[in-house]
Amino acid sequence: MADNMLTIEDAPAARTRKRRSATEEDDSYLRKIEKLSNAMLKSIRDKELGLETHKSKETAKKRRKVPKKYLHTPVVINEVTERLNEFVTNELKGTELQLVIQKTLYYSDTLQTQNRLSIPVKQMENVEFLTTDETRILNNKENKIEVLLVGPTLEVYNKPMELTMWNMQSSVNYVLKSHWFEFWSENKECLREDSKIQVWSFRRDRQLCFAVVCVENPGGDQGVEEVKGEDEEDVVA
Structure with a gap:
């Protein structure tokens, strides 16, 4: 039991050891704070310089939209x-008739603005029509x-x-462009939004010409071939 007792001579040494231990703990804590502070300062500096960390780059790659390849x-x-x-062939005596594009007629294609x-x-x-x-x-x-x-009712605009x-x-x-909205307005019964249209190119006396027709309505039916005038009526033979 005497061996475990702290003598008066041992007291200063014990106090020194405690102070040293507390000092080491304080130093370790301060180093951790300094390390975190440096990391925060570096992050702020990088942001100010417009730099990205490796992690932010990886995140940006994940968020970046990759354009999808168009499927015809x-x-x-x-x-x-x-x-x-x-x-085109018989009435207009046109030549070199070829399909340029088949596409959906989007809302933006019908805007006056x-x-x-x-x-x-x-x-x-076909990209070789010019x-x-x-x-x-x-x-x-x-x-x-x-x-x-040429419009969808087979009339030259x-x-x-x-x-x-x-x-x-x-x-x-x-x-x-130039008079497209006027053209579309006059043919909007045929060229409805979300319908499937085709644009064809041809030559007439060497001049470049185009034809726009609707081949499929939004519901999937065949496109309108002809539109009656306001004064036209069905005639029963």
Whole structure:
């Protein structure tokens, strides 16, 4: 029992050991605080400099949207396309008739503020419908070609349309504009939002021309081929 007793001589040494232990604990705690403070300061500095940590980069990659590759749907061939072929070939004496694009007519294609029909290159069925000179024009400061347009009722529109090319951030779009909204307004019974349309190109006396037809209505039915005038009535033979 005497061995376990603390003598007067041992007391100063014990107090020294306690003080040393407390000091070591305080030092360890301070080092941890300093380490956390440095990490916070580095994070603030990196943000101010516009830098990202490895973790934030990984998070950004996960959140970044990857554009989906456009999948071409089967080309619709029906009575509408057959009638268009006959009209262009026989009535207009057109040549080089070819499908440029089959696409959904979106809401943005019907807005007066937009006043254009977008033809995304990524969705096109044929990208070689322009001559070398026409391509040069669209790639320089002129950037527009006057074209003739045939509507879904197989009538030549009475106002000239313009074809131009817009270079977007991730894609290139051809655009029919200038009188597009007026054209669409006159044919909106045929060219309804979400309908499937086709844009065809052809030549008439070497001039570039286009035809826009509806091949499938939003409900999936075949597109409207012909629209009666307001004064027309059904005639029973």
